[in-house]
Amino acid sequence: MAPSSSPLVRRIARRILADIAAGLLPPGARLKGAELALRHDVSRSPIERALLLLEQAGVAAREPNRGFVVTGDRAASLRAAQSLMETDAAPPYLQIAADRLAGRLPEFVTERLLAGRYRVTGAVLRQNLTRMAQERWIERRPGYGWRFLPVLDSAEAHAASYRFRLAIEPAALLEPGYRVDATAFAKVRGEQMELVQPRPPRLTSNEWFDIGTRFHATIVGCCGNPFFIEASQRANRLRRLIVYRPFDDTRAFAAAAHEHLKLLDLLEAGRHEQAARLLRVHLEDIRQVKADLLGSEARPASGDRRRKSGDRRGELDVVPHF
Amino acid sequence: MAPSSSPLVRRIARRILADIAAGLLPPGARLKGAELALRHDVSRSPIERALLLLEQAGVAAREPNRGFVVTGDRAASLRAAQSLMETDAAPPYLQIAADRLAGRLPEFVTERLLAGRYRVTGAVLRQNLTRMAQERWIERRPGYGWRFLPVLDSAEAHAASYRFRLAIEPAALLEPGYRVDATAFAKVRGEQMELVQPRPPRLTSNEWFDIGTRFHATIVGCCGNPFFIEASQRANRLRRLIVYRPFDDTRAFAAAAHEHLKLLDLLEAGRHEQAARLLRVHLEDIRQVKADLLGSEARPASGDRRRKSGDRRGELDVVPHF
DNA sequence: GTTTGCATTTTAGAAGCTTAAAATGCAAAC
């Protein structure tokens, strides 16, 4: 609805909205420009535009020469939050990934082709390509143009990522600077609790993946060592792009969730050694489950050999995942 | 000397030169355009320009309608290699790092300022900033401009990187896809041998760092798991930017080199378990040596507290490192 | 039939200009 609002302005509007929802800004509170600017680390201009946005939504009211005040209209807040969420465009990154996986893009592409196809400007495209290159999806050719790399021949790449996580995640829990983030822990604890209910929710494999990843990111994120945090993020980002044949064993989900909850308990109790041991076992378990699912005993040693097309046992349905 | 040659052309010239030096292209061999284009994954244009460059240097000779031939002039080859090395400009990245560490750049900077100061175009600057951001040196401010992050308060960051390496490097040696790269191994073996001579060369701390890093990168690089390889590269890149007070204990260098050589032996013999154990001990050793040097027993638990300025024991001389 | 030499086409980076949007300054209102 807003006539024109930059992503930054919308982001700030969302954050203010969140503060209102959290009770930090009660109904009637004055929304002071300088104060908000400081809090959100921007100047007063985008703040003012965000407030205009919130005024339009009925969340804030303008009083002449006194600035904006919180109205306290819950319904309006919800509506505003909704519309502010919708406004964000998906990055071409995901669409390119999907098209490539579906075979709609050739091995070699030029920036020109991509810019035209996805209707993005050069700079934006470059950012996306850089990110893909970092994730080893694509690489720059020596002259010009880009080459899609053999898409993570999935079974092997997946196994590699698990071995990597096995090396770093338990170690992260043993970092001397480890500090539990109570808020984040509470949030993932809530999610995991849902999964161990007598009647667990039916989740798509995407949702399962999200919840699981969030859990692991949260416990690693508290380790205070940026090397571990970043490494973990990278491994997950890449893993996220490939999903195997829907893996829909509710028993296994619940078992994993039980282990996750136990891990939260141990970390909150400061029993890091024990947590690390459990995490190691836990990752091994998951890996094993997946490996069985994929019939990895027949997996060739080298990653670039292919299974004969007739042998469909352990075949993957590689689907883009978002 | 060359009137104009792109970085790509120079790179290709270097590679052809390397092939000649390695005997792959003996004196008198014809340098066929299409063949070289295929080998270096480019079209025939940059190949031709590279050959012209080599002709100017006296390494190749042109025969009318028969293309270029290797002359076999060793002296010319050496001279050419030399001049092709010199031609490469240092990226602004390093200079920005140096200036920031020396306090010649403020906490907040705009792209405009940097582009003017370092005489680079917007695109190049952007690339450099992106890289710095990935290495957690700098971050984009919400509105515009960039903020330098509190420079890796060195003692803590260094310790963090060692703990990270301790988690990944030994694990990399145990990867199932580990394959020794004989050529690369031979090269680092030669470097390490030099250090254990009765009269070892006097090395600057930079050179010591380079040789050490190359060693670790090489043994990790053979693991076949891109997650480990990339993580290791990142940790080293960041570590590279900070150097402590020149650490000049020749005995310690030699001891480390002995361990490095032992590691190469074990890996070549396929004794990965043992190699991983030794590497773990080795990294612990280095960390300990450095920690003693820094008086880390007095190091506060949290990374952002500062040592009292009066206490200079274990103080660091943070110097840019290149 | 291969390979070269050169002309032509295509690509992506650079330079300059325009513009949306963020930062800043300041008088007026409280």
Add this chain to the structure above:
DNA sequence: GTTTGCATTTTAAGCTTCTAAAATGCAAAC
């Protein structure tokens, strides 16, 4: 003195044009 409301300045992204350089096509030479 604070805070607002608005004008002004500054920044960086977008757009257009231009250009260096890589890719490609093809006739001629062997």
